[in-house]
Each structure stands twice: as C-alpha cells, then as structure tokens.
Amino acid sequence: MKTPYLLYSDGKGNIFEDLTLYATGRSGWDAMPVPGEDWIPLPNGGSLYELPGRRGIGIDVETGQMRLCDKGWAVAAFIPPAHTGFYLAAYETAPDAPTLPLFCYTAAGWQNDQFWVPATRIEPDIRQDCSGYDDKKIKVGAQSLLESYPHNRLVKHLMENCCQTYNCPAARNFSLGRWECPIPVSPACNANCIGCISLQPDEEPIVSTQDRLQFKPSPEEIVEFAVPHLATAPFPIISFGQGCEGEPLLMWETIRDSILEIRKHTTKGSININTNGSKPDAVRALCKAGLNSIRVSTNSARKNIYTAYYRPNNYQFEDIVESLKIVSAFGGWTSINYFVFPGMTDSIEEVEALRKLIRDTNLKMIQWRNFNIDPDWYLGKINVTETGDAIGIKNMQQLLQAEFPTLQFGYFNPPIERIKGDFQLDFAH
Numbered sequence: 001m002k003t004p005y006l007l008y009s010d011g012k013g014n015i016f017e018d019l020t021l022y023a024t025g026r027s028g029w030d031a032m033p034v035p036g037e038d039w040i041p042l043p044n045g046g047s048l049y050e051l052p053g054r055r056g057i058g059i060d061v062e063t064g065q066m067r068l069c070d071k072g073w074a075v076a077a078f079i080p081p082a083h084t085g086f087y088l089a090a091y092e093t094a095p096d097a098p099t100l101p102l103f104c105y106t107a108a109g110w111q112n113d114q115f116w117v118p119a120t121r122i123e124p125d126i127r128q129d130c131s132g133y134d135d136k137k138i139k140v141g142a143q144s145l146l147e148s149y150p151h152n153r154l155v156k157h158l159m160e161n162c163c164q165t166y167n168c169p170a171a172r173n174f175s176l177g178r179w180e181c182p183i184p185v186s187p188a189c190n191a192n193c194i195g196c197i198s199l200q201p202d203e204e205p206i207v208s209t210q211d212r213l214q215f216k217p218s219p220e221e222i223v224e225f226a227v228p229h230l231a232t233a234p235f236p237i238i239s240f241g242q243g244c245e246g247e248p249l250l251m252w253e254t255i256r257d258s259i260l261e262i263r264k265h266t267t268k269g270s271i272n273i274n275t276n277g278s279k280p281d282a283v284r285a286l287c288k289a290g291l292n293s294i295r296v297s298t299n300s301a302r303k304n305i306y307t308a309y310y311r312p313n314n315y316q317f318e319d320i321v322e323s324l325k326i327v328s329a330f331g332g333w334t335s336i337n338y339f340v341f342p343g344m345t346d347s348i349e350e351v352e353a354l355r356k357l358i359r360d361t362n363l364k365m366i367q368w369r370n371f372n373i374d375p376d377w378y379l380g381k382i383n384v385t386e387t388g389d390a391i392g393i394k395n396m397q398q399l400l401q402a403e404f405p406t407l408q409f410g411y412f413n414p415p416i417e418r419i420k421g422d423f424q425l426d427f428a429h
C-alpha cells in the first residue's frame with residue numbers, strides 16, 4: 001500500500017486530495033509518517049469531518065519534508081464501531097480555531113479512488129455494522145414496543161429519544177429485538193469527565209452529544225421489558241449504564257432489585273453493567289444478585305491521568321481497580337472500555353500501568369474505543385505537554401496479546417455464549 005494523499009476541505013463541505021502531499025498521522029502532539037500497512041479502506045459507516053481553523057500536515061511528495069497544506073481546512077475521519085484507529089489526524093491549529101465537538105478524529109487520506117484510514121477491525125461481532133440496520137424495520141419495531149409497554153417511561157425514552165432521535169445503535173438493536181439491550185438508569189453522576197457525552201457545563205465550549213436521562217426508572221419498569229428481551233432475543237444481553245445517563249452505580253439498589261426479579265423469570269442471556277466502577281461495595285452487591293459482567297470505562301491505567309480527566313467526587317482510581325477485582329473474584333467477566341488516544345495510550349508509562357492493571361485484576365477483555373474528543377483540548381485540559389515515548393497502538397496490541405494470550409480484544413460486551421467460549425466469529429448473524 002502506497003501512502004495515501006492528504007485530504008483538505010474547501011469549507012463548503014467539499015473534500016479534495018492534495019497530490020503534492022502524502023497524509024501523515026498524529027501521535028501525542030506530533031505529526032509522523034504512517035506505515036503503509038497500517039492503512040485500510042475507510043469502513044462502511046465511517047465519514048469525514050472538516051476541521052475548521054486547522055491546516056493539515058503532510059509530507060511533500062518531492063522533497064519528503066513535512067509542511068502544511070494551505071489549500072483548505074484539515075480533514076479527519078470518523079471510524080465506525082468495531083474499529084480502532086492507530087493515528088489521529090495531524091494538523092496545525094490556529095489560535096482562534098473552535099474547539100472540536102465530541103467525536104473521534106482519525107487520520108485519513110485518498111489513494112486508488114478510495115478513502116483510507118490507519119485502523120483495524122478489532123471486533124468480529126457485527127452488532128453495530130451500519131449495513132445491519134433497516135430503518136423501516138426499526139420504525140415498526142419501535143412502534144410495537146411503544147404499544148406493548150404504553151406506561152413504561154424507559155421504553156418511551158429508549159424508543160423516542162435514543163432510537164429515533166439519536167440513532168443510538170444499541171437502542172436500534174433493542175427495537176429489532178436482538179443482542180444487547182440498553183438500560184439507562186441514572187440521572188446523576190459522581191464524576192465530571194471533561195468529555196462527558198451526556199452533560200457539559202454551560203461554560204464549556206462544546207455541548208454534550210446526548211441529553212441525559214431525566215428520571216429514575218423503577219425496577220418494575222426495567223423488568224417489564226428486560227425479561228422478554230432476555231427470553232427471546234438472539235445472543236441476549238441487558239446492559240445497565242449507557243451514554244445517555246450518569247453513573248448507574250448510583251442507582252445500584254434499583255439494579256440489584258431488577259436483577260433479582262429478572263432471574264426469577266429467566267436464566268437466559270447475560271446481565272452487564274457499563275460503569276465508572278466507582279463503588280466497589282455496590283458492585284459486590286450486584287455480583288451477589290447475579291451480575292454477569294462489568295465494563296469499566298477509563299482513559300488511562302495511570303491514576304494521575306485518570307483523575308485529571310474524570311475529576312471524581314468521593315471516589316478514587318483505586319476503587320475502579322477494586323471493582324474489577326471483585327467481579328473477577330465472583331467469576332464474572334471483566335472488561336475495560338479503554339479510550340484510545342494515540343501517543344498517550346501507547347506511551348511506555350501507560351503500557352506499563354496497563355500491564356499491571358491486567359495482572360492485578362485478572363482482566364478478561366479490553367474494548368479498544370476511539371477517544372471522542374478534540375485532541376488539543378483534551379491534552380490541554382489534563383495539562384499534558386509531553387506525552388513521552390510511544391510504541392504505537394498496533395505494536396502495543398501485539399505485545400499485550402503475546403504476554404496475555406487469554407486476554408480478549410474487542411469493542412462490545414460479549415454475550416454469555418462468547419464468555420463461555422461457545423461461539424463462532426459470525427455469532428451475531
């Protein structure tokens with residue numbers, strides 16, 4: 001694969017290739033060449049962004065020197081779920097450039113009549129592939145759920161808000177009666193993440209991408225639709241903790257009571273929580289009730305980087321480690337939802353901290369998510385001026401796989417069949 005050409009935008013929604021520059025990638029604060037073998041065609045469901053106030057950094061095809069593209073604004077790619085980017089888009093930011101909204105900004109280029117991105121498909125499960133969504137069936141499914149549960153506020157929230165307004169992939173799967181069903185429960189949170197997608201203070205320059213749940217669902221409302229989903233959906237999972245809410249562990253009593261009641265009606269499927277992991281005692285109570293898996297989100301395995309980003313109230317990094325240990329001790333499945341920021345995630349210090357976290361918690365899975373945040377804004381907010389030496393995301397993944405052969409890589413919470421090792425690569429078909 002030859003290095004693709006740099007892309008630029010004319011500021012009016014048109015994107016062009018600059019045949020005088022090869023695309024580069026960004027790691028930490030620095031632009032750098034991207035190895036040819038790291039580029040893959042932009043996956044179906046991906047899209048491109050113009051980055052106002054920013055000039056792309058490319059490699060001059062004649063001189064081999066790095067220089068700015070002055071033909072238009074820089075361009076980055078959104079890569080769809082199940083894929084992890086190896087490099088961010090490289091650009092120089094003007095002082096008056098607006099802060100970018102909460103999306104991922106992967107490097108992109110053009111070659112052989114197609115767009116390319118430095119990324120990998122990290123997850124075989126097709127559960128959020130865009131080709132699997134049929135809008136007509138989703139509309140019919142959403143209507144049917146609303147009619148089946150006319151008094152259920154949570155079904156109304158999931159179908160009217162998440163599914164039909166925000167096109168949430170998990171809620172859309174619920175409307176189709178398949179796979180992982182989202183269950184948001186908490187209007188409140190005990191952290192103040194810089195890039196929180198459900199709540200941004202008015203004084204910040206960006207807005208949250210979703211509106212936060214405004215009410216506290218009852219166990220009865222949860223059980224009413226969770227039981228039929230677990231009993232009838234293929235590869236069923238119910239997941240507490242979603243992007244449209246606060247921290248589900250603040251509602252742990254509701255979750256505990258729901259799990260206990262659900263398991264009186266069906267033993268099928270798995271029950272998962274996506275969480276910041278801040279309340280180990282609550283996690284223990286949920287494991288006793290029958291929780292099968294936990295996914296703890298984090299931007300880092302290092303306490304200082306975690307704390308600067310999460311800005312936690314009344315808990316600390318050690319609590320999230322303890323929550324993972326507790327689920328492991330109960331024989332449950334443990335994942336981290338790891339926000340990948342090339343240059344930070346693969347820095348030597350971070351890799352060392354992650355190896356320790358994997359060993360200490362007997363971690364079962366890393367879900368490699370692209371960090372949805374303006375890269376300059378993020379590093380500035382957590383006060384990182386030097387990211388240190390980095391080994392490359394791809395290299396990091398290969399080294400971890402060699403050291404921890406049973407550690408799984410992916411992007412989604414596994415169904416119970418995958419947890420038990422009883423699945424095919426195409427298990428979500």
Ligand code: SF4
Nearest residue numbers: 189191192193196246
């Ligand atoms: S833990 Fe989740 S809900 Fe809470 S501030 Fe962070 S991103 Fe927002």
